[in-house]
Amino acid sequence: IKTQVGIVGGGPAGLMLSHLLAKTGVENLVVESRDHETIRNTHRAGILEAGSVKMLTDSGVNGRVLTHGDEHTGIDLRFNGESHPLDFTDLVDATVTLYAQNEVFVDLAAARKRDAGDVRYSSEVTAVFDLETETPKFHFTDADGNGFEVHCDILVGADGSRSFCRRAVPGTQDFKIEYPFAWFGILTEAPKSSPELIYANSPHGFALISQRSETVQRMYFQCDPNEDVDSWSDDRIWNELQRRVDGSDGFTLKTGNIFDKTVLKFRSFVREPLSHGRMFLIGDAGHTVPPTGAKGLNLAFADVKVLFEAIDSFYSTQNSALLNGYSDLALKRVWKAQNFSYWMTSMLHTPVNADPFMAKRALGELDTVTSSRYGQQYLAESYTGWPHS
Ligand code: DHB
Structure with missing residues (x-):
């Protein structure tokens, strides 16, 4: 199979990237090891930053996040048996939206299906290779046991915290705490x-x-x-x-x-850098945060935004400067979120x-x-x- 961008992992990050690329005419293929039902029933966090909501609505995924999401204007910090309400609207003129991550997946999967996107569920990636060439490749086996070799220009690892893509390459350093x-x-x-x-x-x-x-x-x-x-x-x-x-x-x-x-x-985890040759890691594949503060999905979407703009620039200008800058730019936000998630976790537990x-x-x-x-x-x-x- 030949495609422009090969995406390993069809969770929210992989599907969001696939959706944005398809909208600008960049051909892509998503390969996901789990089936749709399993992901739909995987309960994760439920808080979306305004920027994440905007990515879903501006790109026309559909309006369910607006009709079924619940806008929250603050939180309550409770300690010593007393409530301390924080009003985000008053403090920073911003709100968040409570909308479960599995609903985000359902919406994105439906949008890919509606737009005839190529998403292969129940398909296991068994090898990634030639990452340092201009044609990175991977092998996968589909639900019927048929094997495929995919040739692409850009390979994206969006395959979660136990990422096959990440483990296939040496990083400069892995940072982690338990x-x-x-x-x-x-x-x-x-x-x-x-x-x-x-x-x-x-x-x-x-x-x-x-x-x-x-x-x-x-x-x-x-x-x-x-x-x-x-x-x-x-x-x-x-x-x-x-x-x-x-x-x-x-x-x-x-x-x-x-x-x-x-x-x-x-745990808290960061792989540096978030790229290896023509392979790029997004979301949990590159970094994970503890759940306190619900930054995981939001951080994954922020990676998607940076990588999408870099890929878009690569195809429209034939220049890979933004692709080369992806890791450094994405890591700036990653470390801010690592700090926040660690801070909230240690203050509250x-x-x-x-x-x-x-x-x-x-x-x-x-x-x-x-x-x-x-x-x-x-x-x-x-x-x-x-x-x-
Ligand atoms: C939820 C999870 C979180 O980690 C959080 O900080 C807020 C909400 C949730 O699942 O609703």
Whole structure:
């Protein structure tokens, strides 16, 4: 198969890039190892920066994010049993949109199908090679076991945190840290407990009260990375979540049937550089952030924007200057998001057996942030997303 851009990975990043390229007439092929159903049922974060929403709407993916997305004008930071609302509109004149990442995938997949895009699901990439030539190539096997060789001008690794593409090449350096905790995530049939998302620091650990709709809610609590979901009954989960948001105001979670339970392990990771010859890494393939602050998908979309403009320039001017600059430019935002995600995570979580000094220090930090307009603005600006380059 010959194509201009070969995209390994059909999650939101790969499909968004494919969609933008197709709109400017750049031929591309997407190869994804999972099937559509599996990705559709993979629950991830749900917060979109305004810039990410704009990428979906400006490019005509469709308007579902506008009709089904829920605009949020702030968050609530809860600690010492008290709520501290942050109003993003007032602080930085920006908002975010709650729209689940799997819905973003569904919309993008539908748009690719509508526009007759070539997306091969259930197809495993088995080799990437000739990356340092002008015709990078890869092999894949489709769902029926047929093998293909793809020749392209540009190869993109959009294949997630365990990226085959990334592992096929040596980077200059991999940067990573692990965390001694994970998130226990649930979906529940319950009404909203609060109008805004609640990020809670408590002596029992972190909790996040998020939402999906009027009738379905998403919540997380800090847990051991090896926690077994089957040892958690609904009652036990509700007790754990409630004690992490308990306070003198008597705030009480609205409970309901829990229909999805998952332990989400995470880490901070960056591969440098984000390119190797004619292969470029976008999204989780190149970097992953811990989930606190929901930067993962937004960062992936920011990569897509930078890479799309570089590829567009490559075909319209025959000049590869922007392609050569992709890694450096994308990494600037990556490290800002790494800092923000690490900062939110360490401020809001208390490691088991933490030095009591560290737990108290985090409360001092939360107080510093919430008691000053500058502090609130610092968080609000990062949370709602820096301008796209
Ligand atoms: C959600 C996840 C996050 O990591 C976050 O910071 C906010 C919301 C969510 O799944 O709704």
